[in-house]
Amino acid sequence: MRICVFLSAADLPERYTGPARDFAERLGRAGHTLVWGGSDAGLMKVVADGVQNAGGRLCGVSVTFLQGVARPNADEMVFAADLAERKKLMLERADAVVIMVGGTGTLDEATEILELKKHGHTDKPVVLLNTAGFYDGLAQQFRRMEDEGFLARPLAELMYFADEPAGALAYLESAPGASEVG
Template sequence: MAVFSVCVYCGSRLGASPAYEQIAWEAGTLIGRMGWQLVYGGGRAGLMGCIADATLAAGGTAIGVIPQALLDRELGHRGLTELHIVQTMHERKKMMAERADAFLALPGGIGTFEELFEVWTWRQLGYHDKPLGLLNTGGYYDGLLAFMQHTMQEGFVSSSQVELLQVDDTADALLARLAAAAAAATGPDDYERI
């Protein structure tokens, strides 16, 4: 049986609140303890490095995918189970998506937002049927969630599109829901169309 693989998007910085580092450590520890596989951007700094270190410390597998240009700036995590070096950000995101059974966003910046919105868009277009989760630690994403309600009220986004994103403020509950949804998922899993 294949190992459950979760692609995590999160900040390359630790952020202003200690709660962000704590939730990254908790999520990574849960992934590792469950014997699951972490797929992420391959960085060693910030929440990215934290979740990878926690996954590895708890006995899990950590797969990183990083463009050569970022590795050249010494931002790559050299202690991973696997570190894949690619040429472009497009290759990075494609490989991460292909290696994942589910997607999870922790607090982060514009890179995290872009990655989350891309796989969310792919999901609503039918390019994949993998579950999506948003870990709303300390209300970090409250403004985004309020804005999504606004987009629905203004007629640009449907409630069914918003409901594709599972939101929780605890890592254990959200990871359990993502694993259950991934196990129940059926349908296309074709990133070649993107």
């Protein structure tokens, strides 16, 4: 399976890097391919290292203005002209999506895939990996959106919330259509 992971390129504390490394190693050991932002810095590097060291493949999708921090030894590296094209290319190459901790860029990527799912433009499984409770507030906001009628589909159809890496990967591997690109 080709799993797109949206996440930060920032250097983060162990409470975030440890679970990210755990997820990456599980992904690699299972023979999956990581589709990620292509950066060789911060949490993106931690995840790419974990996947590669555990035997998985790397498909990076970077942007031309970040070429200087792109991972040099990825199995595949594509450069997009801008961030919008990068998101599009990442999603086209993925069978499933995991949203890890991140800032505004990660939030933008997360809402894009959810909007596509809401409108029926994709049925790829999406997992929000809520490491160390990072997304508790966002999860609460999504539930409020659902409760107050702002979502056209039930929240459970849009995304799965996981607190641990093992649960995130288990969900993806059992989700219908997860191995079908499109």
